[in-house]
Amino acid sequence: MNLPMQEPPVLIRDMTHEDLAQVSSIERRSYDFPWSHGVFRDCLLAGYHCITLERDGRVAGYAILSVAAGEAHILNLCVEPQHRAHGYGEKLLNDVLARARQADVAEVFLEVRPSNRTAIALYRKKGFHQIANRPAYYQSHDGREDAAVLSKKLTRNY
Numbered sequence: 049m050n051l052p053m054q055e056p057p058v059l060i061r062d063m064t065h066e067d068l069a070q071v072s073s074i075e076r077r078s079y080d081f082p083w084s085h086g087v088f089r090d091c092l093l094a095g096y097h098c099i100t101l102e103r104d105g106r107v108a109g110y111a112i113l114s115v116a117a118g119e120a121h122i123l124n125l126c127v128e129p130q131h132r133a134h135g136y137g138e139k140l141l142n143d144v145l146a147r148a149r150q151a152d153v154a155e156v157f158l159e160v161r162p163s164n165r166t167a168i169a170l171y172r173k174k175g176f177h178q179i180a181n182r183p184a185y186y187q188s189h190d191g192r193e194d195a196a197v198l199s200k201k202l203t204r205n206y
């Protein structure tokens with residue numbers, strides 16, 4: 049009898065300094081212009097919401113959220129390449145949205161490359177809409193790339 053493959057359970061928890069080597073490794077394998085180890089360390093020191101998704105005792109994804117003045121910004125959201133398309137990105141996004149709600153945030157913002165169709169599909173699925181375009185916001189291999197600014201208004205229950 050063929051039993052369906054069981055996905056190991058995952059745990060979403062606060063990021064620690066001990067996670068940074070694994071986080072930086074995933075970051076380098078995920079982006080052409082990755083954040084440095086120091087940027088992640090500064091996010092922890094600044095008290096941002098830094099969370100990791102752990103699978104089999106290893107970091108398999110992470111997200112960074114900053115909250116100020118009733119607004120929140122998702123600064124990073126990333127899943128280990130070999131663990132994508134298992135619902136982990138959506139889990140991380142649900143968790144940061146729950147944290148924003150708990151902090152009484154009215155609206156959550158983020159920037160994304162218009163070429164990043166996967167991330168945009170995830171954000172649209174979770175109710176984000178494009179509200180602006182920031183010209184030449186990102187570094188790219190042939191100059192600069194615009195950023196699409198997306199937002200989602202939060203209510204208590206959704």
Ligand SMILES: CC(C)(COP(=O)(O)OP(=O)(O)OC[C@H]1O[C@@H](n2cnc3c(N)ncnc32)[C@H](O)[C@@H]1OP(=O)(O)O)[C@@H](O)C(=O)NCCC(=O)NCCS
Nearest residue numbers: 125126127132133134135136137138160166167169170173
């Ligand atoms: C964007 C990212 C976080 C998505 O993580 P993931 O764990 O693979 O996504 P999930 O499995 O949770 O998928 C959730 C939704 O995202 C969308 N999605 C995921 N993979 C997709 C793909 N290959 N093509 C199109 N849409 C996709 C779908 O809407 C999906 O919902 P569905 O399964 O009901 O169709 C991941 O691709 C990643 O880490 N990319 C590199 C880093 C990055 O670009 N981060 C965003 C910066 S703004």
